[in-house]
Amino acid sequence: MNANIRDADYSESDSIPAERRRLTPGMVARQAVLLFGVFLALAPAGYMLLTAFKTKEEYLFDKIGLPDALVLTNFSEALVQNPFLLWMRNSAILAIGAVLLSTVIAALAAFAIARMQFRGRDLLLSISTSLMVIPPVVMIVPLFVLYTRLHLMSTFHGTIIIYAGLITPFSVYLLVSFFRTLPTEILEAALIDGASPLGVLWRVVIPLSGPPLVTLFVVNALYVWNDLLIALIFLQSDDSRTLMAGLSVFQGRYNNQIPLTMAGMVMASLPMLILYILFQRYFIRGLTAGALK
Amino acid sequence: MKHSRRLSRRDFLKTSAALGAGLTLSQSLPALARTRRQDDELVMWWWGEQELPGLQAWVDDTVAAYTGAKVSAMLQNTDVVISQFQTAAAANEAPDVQFLWNGIYHMESVWFGYLAPLNGLVDQAVLDRSGATRLSFYQGDQYRIGWYPLPMIWEYNKDVFDAAGLDADNPPKTWDALLDACDKIKTSGVDPIGGGVQDGFWGEWYLGHALAQSLDSPSEALDLFIGDLDFREPKYHEFWVRLEELKTSGFLNDSMSSLELYPGIDLVVTGQLGMSESIGTRVPADNDTLNGRVGVMTMPVFGTGALAGKPILDSQGLGISSQTEQKEQAAAFLEFMHAPEQLAKFWELTHWMPADSTWDSSVIDAPIVQQLWDGWVTSADSIPYIPNLMPAQFWTDAMFVASQEIIAGTMTGEAAGDLAARVVQEWRDFNPDLVENYQKWADDLR
Amino acid sequence: MIRTKNPLLPYFFVAPLVLLLLFVFGYPLVQIFDFSFRRIRGIDGPWVGLENYQLILNQPLFHEAVQHNVQLLIAVPIILILSLIIAVILYDRVPGWRIYRTIVFIPYILAVPIVAVVLKKFFQYDGPFNEALRVVGLDLFALDWMGSPDLALWTVLSVIIWREIVFCIVLMLARLLSLDEEMLEAAQLDGAGWWQRLWFIILPQMAGVIEFYFVVSFITMIAAVFSYIFMIGKGGPGTSTMVLELYIFNFLTRSSLPGVASAVSVMLFLVTTVLILILFWVRRGEREQELA
Structure with a gap:
């Protein structure tokens, strides 16, 4: 599976055969379809961005045009009156915490599943893999009641455990597939040198696992960052609110100030947009990693 | 191998210690964990x-x-x-x-x-x-x-009233006067009445203003829930029929279905709407924006209940x-x-x-x-806000739904009565343990 | 395989995983069954047998929620067909295909709540979309996209397609890029046209990934659209966008009836379990075919 992904990257050659450069009707049609797709993909973001720079009065009369001037007050007002940075920090803590916890647990288990013999191994992998498709909403009610009893509501560690649980089946699945592709000789050589299994995992396997680990980080962090349901239910206090839950409060508070709302949305989109621009290939690779066998 | 096992256990300990440290850290960072109760x-x-x-x-x-x-x-x-x-x-x-x-x-x-x-x-x-x-x-x-x-009020724009040739200091008191006023405002080129019902709360407020007109006492609203009275009786869904009348007469703003509650009220302040339901807490700011040209009123009366026309x-x-x-x-x-x-x-x-x-x-x-x-806060005439007698399930499944559907033109007032009766029955079925308490509460309020 | 003297060692490695899965999946999946037979108030309540199930199954709102989730499934084939078209065009390496791919990915970078809020304003009756229509003289099509109970679900569906299609395009493209190019070139030399190559060589090889996407997006439409629904209309106008997740959420938070919420969760769980079993069954069938 991962071999495929790597191949896919290598085959992205930039050289365009000469026949494809010619301006044929087919080529024009294809370009037209793609340009239309680009327009559709960018229109809402463009609307968001343009509106964020308009004044409330300007928006009343001109909803689609360019802003008269680049008014930054929407941004400053949204930022001053709302703890965007706190929300982002909270989302980041949850995303990083859950991804780290999940990756450590998944790496240990995936190593054993991929490289050791033990009873129940295949069953464990099957169960873990099937859990990937159980919708989170199913687990919420008992966890809500349990967390209230254990005083874990509105705590980061409590919610990190839930998120880690939800993303771990995918982590296990991906790492097992990858660990199975590693050449056995390297591992055996390390063992003969006297390393313990954990030592092999830590000093030999993990250093070789850069690509799948980056993939896991991207996919799982994106999942936690974007989640609304769990955040709404399990992080109810002000100081633990995540960005997505914060946005639901934010839109209700300013639903009569659309330009201000859009300024907030622009700021909320920035962290992921920046990461995307910096690590584009990992995003695209990561999102397809689970699907290609 | 013995050696390596000891090593692996130590590695294990190291890993779990790192994990534990991470968790403890996230707990102990200021403001991260929920405020813990101290003794005093x-x-x-x-x-x-x-x-x-x-x-x-x-x-x-x-x-x-x-x-x-x-x-x-x-x-x-x-x-x-x-x-x-x-x-x-x-x-x-x-x-x-x-x-x-x-x-x-x-x-x-x-x-x-x-x-x-x-x-x-x-x-x-x-x-x-x-x-x-x-x-x-x-x-x-x-x-x-x-x-x-x-204070639960109706808010109106005095300039819009003036432009339509209405007496801005004497807003309509009866339903007929309201329809007449709406007609005049519409003729003057402004949407007479409405707001925004996209998030549903306009429908809740509407029930608070309008159902009250058909009631003699707040306990009557509770009787609708314990089964002694029924929303299918014309008297108890007349208020939705009146809303339907406003809709079919073309008096409601076209954007009403896609606007939320507060942006809807804003239309009154910007002069695009004659009147809307509103709430007292908005008035000081709206009044400043309109340089004192905001008016407040109780809902014009169609009902014959003892609560009709009273400030809420x-x-x-x-x-x-x-x-x-x-x-x-x-x-x-x-x-x-x-x-x-x-x-x-x-x-x-x-x-x-x-x-x-x-x-x-x-x-x-x-x-x-x-x-x-x-007129509202210290008035001896004030009556309670009726939706506060009704369970949450009735809000989301009946009040919000009926008003949104009527305003979108996909439901009649009478059908709204049927819907309400059904939702009440469902509430009773889901909450049999609460019905008896409702009974006692209704007796309290009689 | 690593052989260990201590037969328990593998279990040390998988123990944290087992504990985590038991906590986050195991406990709740057992507990929803128990809760679903009780009238829970707060954290506990009396046993009421099948009453919760009977009440739900008799409630028109539940049926509407199910119906809406089923209607959302229409998005799956639409997304698939559009994605295949776009992916195949990109795969042809039309000039600028990398830039196109980068841009097409942007909807997916915007989180669902952001997308929902932006498009909700975008499709307001007096919003920019209708204003644009009116400017070009298409007043007739300036409908109440979000406010009309007849249209709202389709508007939400379009928003979902707009964002979720990205994943499918990138998925299909990645699969295409991993195809055996020599086979395609050989076919081309044999005089196979573009459509023939697509139909006879490309699509058969895509069966696995299409099937995967089908199951994943099926479950998405049934049980993972909460963010869209909650941010756009919370089930309204009327009941026109009520879906199962919101139904559960409302019973848990608004009506404070966790028992009823659990009964719906049980049904949702059973449906997804059946789906997974079907997927396994289909995959095993395929594997046996391949081996045969």
């Missing part, structure tokens, strides 16, 4: 900044000024105000002081035994002047102290958990909120009035706010 600390969960900006500042100020105890206050998310408290109470983890919406929104907690009666705890004089309304009592005990009043007064309030061992301390803090300096601060920080009849109202700076204070 009062915990208060509250709500309201969402509808009354400045309230947070007042809470902060009050907590800082209070010397009787250390208070930690947490602002709640709108969607979970009730479930968060009830679940915490069920787990014996309720806060000492809890924000309470009026009527059923704290009555359920009363019935589950989560709230302590305030009479005997809080100074009776303070309770009496706090304007908690009749809906805060159950079987003779009061469970809620008023915090700030919410709701209030937000606070209560004390039945589980706290610090009831006296909590009561003292609630009393402190009604101390003259704190009441004065309330106006200063929120530009709205606190719920206290001894508040020095001379600071009111606009006639229209004075009108709200005299």
